Amino acid sequence: MTRVISVASGKGGVGKTxxxxxxxxxxxxxxEEVIVLDAxxxxxxxxxxxxxxxKSITLQDVLSGEATIDEAIYEGPGGVKIVPAGIxxxxxxxxxxxxxxxxxxxxxxxxxxxxxxxxxxxxKDALAAIAAAQELxxxxxxxxxxxxxxxxxxIIANKLGVEIVGVVINREQHDKTFLTISExxxxxxxxxxxxxxxxxxxxxxxxxxxxxxIKNPKSPTSNAIMQLGADLIGEEYMPIEPDKKGVIxxxxxxxxxxxx
Numbered sequence: 001m002t003r004v005i006s007v008a009s010g011k012g013g014v015g016k017t018x019x020x021x022x023x024x025x026x027x028x029x030x031x032e033e034v035i036v037l038d039a040x041x042x043x044x045x046x047x048x049x050x051x052x053x054x055k056s057i058t059l060q061d062v063l064s065g066e067a068t069i070d071e072a073i074y075e076g077p078g079g080v081k082i083v084p085a086g087i088x089x090x091x092x093x094x095x096x097x098x099x100x101x102x103x104x105x106x107x108x109x110x111x112x113x114x115x116x117x118x119x120x121x122x123x124k125d126a127l128a129a130i131a132a133a134q135e136l137x138x139x140x141x142x143x144x145x146x147x148x149x150x151x152x153x154x155i156i157a158n159k160l161g162v163e164i165v166g167v168v169i170n171r172e173q174h175d176k177t178f179l180t181i182s183e184x185x186x187x188x189x190x191x192x193x194x195x196x197x198x199x200x201x202x203x204x205x206x207x208x209x210x211x212x213x214i215k216n217p218k219s220p221t222s223n224a225i226m227q228l229g230a231d232l233i234g235e236e237y238m239p240i241e242p243d244k245k246g247v248i249x250x251x252x253x254x255x256x257x258x259x260x
Contacts, residue, residue, distance in 0.1 A: 002108040002109075002111050002114055003114070003134065003135060004104070004108065004116065004132065004134045004135070005113065005115055005116065005134070005135045005232075006115075006118045006129055006130050006132065006135070006136050006137070006162070007019060007116065007117055007136075007137045008118040008120075008136055008137070008139070009120050009138065009139045009149070009150065009153065010122075010138075010140065010146065010148070010150040010151070010152050010153045011120055011121065011145070012043070012120035012121070013120075014120075014139055014140055014141045014146055014171070015139065015141075015170040015202070016117065016120065016139040016170075017040070017049060018202060018206070018212075019139050019168055019170060019225065020115055020117040021046055021049045021050050021117075021211055022211050022212055022213045022221075022222070022225045023115065023225055023229055024036035024076075024080045025077060025211045025213050025214060026213050026225050026226045026228070026230075027080070027115075027229045027233065028078050028080040029078055030229060030230065030235050032112045032113050032233060033081075033110070033111050033112040033113070034079075034081065034115065035080075035081040035110065035111040035113075036076070036080055036081070036083070036115045036116075037083045037104075037107065037114065037115065037116045038059065038083060038084055038085035038117045039059070039085065039118055039119060039129040039132075040118070040120075040125070040129075041059060041063065041085045041086065041095055041119075042119065043120075044085035044086060046084065046085065046117050047082070047084040048206070049205075049209070049211065050077060050210075050211060051209025051210055052084060052209075053084075053209075055074055055086075057071045057072045058072055058084045058085055058086025059072055059084065059103075060085060060095060062099065063094075063095040063097065063099045063100060063103070064095055064096070065094070065096070066094075069103040069106045069107060070106065077211055078211065078213070078214055097124065097128045100128055100129075104132050113233075116133055117129075118130055121149075122152060127156065127160075130153070130157055130162060131160045134162065134163060135163050135164075136157045136162045136163065136164045137164075137165050137166065137167075138150050138154060138164065138166070138188070138190065139168045140167060140169060140170065140184075141169070141170055141171045141178075142171075142172060142175075142178035142180075142184060143179070144179065147179060147184060147188065150188060151187060154190060164190050165232070166190055166192060166194075167185075167188060167191065168192075168193060168194045168195075168196060168228065169184065169192055169195045169196065170196045171196070171197070172195050172197050172198065181195065194224055194227065194228040195224065196224045196228075199220050201215075201219040201221060201222075213225055217240050218241065222240075223239045226239075227239065
């Protein structure tokens with residue numbers, strides 16, 4: 001049976017789409033048939049992170065009744081399949097969210113796991129993306145405003161009967177002003193299933209339009225997301241450690257080269 005998992009956040013800017021995109025690729029590398037659906041038709045970013053912008057047919061076209069969902073599925077990096085949201089303002093005016101359920105029924109037939117990148121907040125489109133799933137992953141940063149908004153999303157998900165798998169704490173910096181894992185679990189009453197550190201490699205990968213788990217599999221964020229994917233499907237994962245000797249060798253070679 002296909003697992004339908006929405007990845008949601010109470011507010012924008014917490015890195016939800018980055019987590020969703022890379023998690024989709026991670027799950028695909030474990031041999032799962034994965035489709036990632038960008039349900040944020042107003043602020044689409046998933047296709048940019050994966051270097052798949054400018055596709056001719058998108059979810060907007062499907063929700064506007066101008067295309068079928070099959071026409072909006074594209075092969076993405078690492079074997080993951082992607083349904084981009086599209087960023088046409090004209091197309092946005094024609095969107096009808098009630099067509100989403102029909103599209104999801106088709107996608108479920110072709111996947112082991114359907115990941116839905118839900119819009120941030122609790123507007124109608126966000127609620128539709130959450131309600132369409134069986135499971136929910138909450139993405140938040142360890143700051144009070146972000147946790148407060150995540151709590152609101154959790155309450156809505158409970159009312160909709162969606163099972164909350166857990167919380168992903170993103171952009172952790174070990175700052176004493178941030179909430180601890182224990183404090184977050186106490187507030188949300190949901191287990192923390194992954195802690196993803198602040199990582200400059202995320203911005204570099206985004207600039208190249210490549211998922212981080214492919215561009216730099218040794219980065220702390222890549223390791224955290226690969227572990228999250230493994231935990232979701234009961235796989236084993238051995239973290240890939242940076243080649244410290246290689247880094248030191250390059251540094252020495254650089255210094256020797258300068259002296260010459």
